[in-house]
Structures are given as C-alpha cells and as structure tokens.
Amino acid sequence: DAGVIQSPRHEVTEMGQEVTLRCKPISGHDYLFWYRQTMMRGLELLIYFNNNVPIDDSGMPEDRFSAKMPNASFSTLKIQPSEPRDSAVYFCASSLTPYEQYFGPGTRLTVT
C-alpha cells in the first residue's frame, strides 16, 4: 500500500491567502484525522471523519479553518484567510479501526 499521501509537502504563502492541504488516506480506512504540530502546542487533533462524516471538529482553531471529505479517498483542509500563526506542520492520518493511526508525511506550511 502507498500509505497516506499528502500534498503539497511544503507550502509557502502570504498572509491573507487561501491555503488548501490535501490528503489521500490508505484505501479501506474509514477514519481520517487532521493534526497540527507546532513547537509551542505539540501535536493537536483538529478534526476527524468516520465514513466521510465529520465526527469531532472541536479542535479546529477558528472559522478560518474548514475541512471536507467528499469521498472515501480524499480530504481537504482549507485555511482562509491564512495568518502567520497558522505556520505549522499539518498531518493527515487514517485508520481502519478507531485505534492505531497511520500518518502521512505532513505538509509544512509557512505563512509570511
């Protein structure tokens, strides 16, 4: 299996621009998670989906963040408008059961 695929791997954008991060989970996995990793806050769960339905988005920092999962093989995390404090590594993970999660390589976002 190819593992969880994320794109882009690196994104540099200016404050105020829209940013879209993409994720393809492992085929057959029915849970998908979005995390953010920063030095200050560590790894934080932003939102997760089960069978394409958002289950818990309480970790989404504010209305500027939104996530969708239109089908079982694709999810997006959008930030609009982006701010410098959004700079972080964003990970997508998927799992077949609600237990061990398999992570993608991450997207390093820099907002200037």
Added chain:
Amino acid sequence: AQKVTQAQTEISVVEKEDVTLDCVYETRDTTYYLFWYKQPPSGELVFLIRRNSFDEQNEISGRYSWNFQKSTSSFNFTITASQVVDSAVYFCALSELLGGTSYGKLTFGQGTILTVHP
C-alpha cells in the same frame, strides 16, 4: 480530561547504551488505549505499539520493550543497545474509548527528543 506527560524533554546517550523513555497518563476511564509513535528527523510519524488498558503484559519487539503499569498510570518505553538510527522524537499517546467502539480523541504527550551519539 485526559492528559499525557512525558517529563523528559531531551535524552542524550552513547550508542549501545540502554535508554528508557517515561510516559505518565491521566484518564477517568477504565477502558483506554496507549500508543507510542516515533518521529525521525525526516518528519513522518511512525506507529510503534498499541496497548489496551486490560492488557498489562509487557511487550518486547527486538530491541524495543514496553512496560505498562496501570497502578502508576505509566507506559514506559525502553530501547536496548541503542543505535544512532534510534535518534528521533518519541511520542506517547492516549485514546479513550467512548462507549462501545466509538473513537475517543488521541492525546499526545509533548514528546521526548532522543539523541544517540556514535
């Protein structure tokens, strides 16, 4: 609320030394899962082990071993005969099971940076 504490921010050892990474957790539930993940310098997060709250048997996998002690809410990780390739950030995590098979949030500790010198 659940909490995971990894008190060791950084550990530095010389190759072939044994090293133990500590993890202490807090949860009100009797059913939960504990995990260890490795994040090498390349940045990806690699799943190492899962342990459920009803299984207190220690586990060994090659040079890795895990000691789960429910009485002290600890889930420590030992690397025997460390190697340079073990250099990474190691995360302990906790997931509570919310009724039936409903998933609970995965809460990560702050991580321990392990550096193994040749």
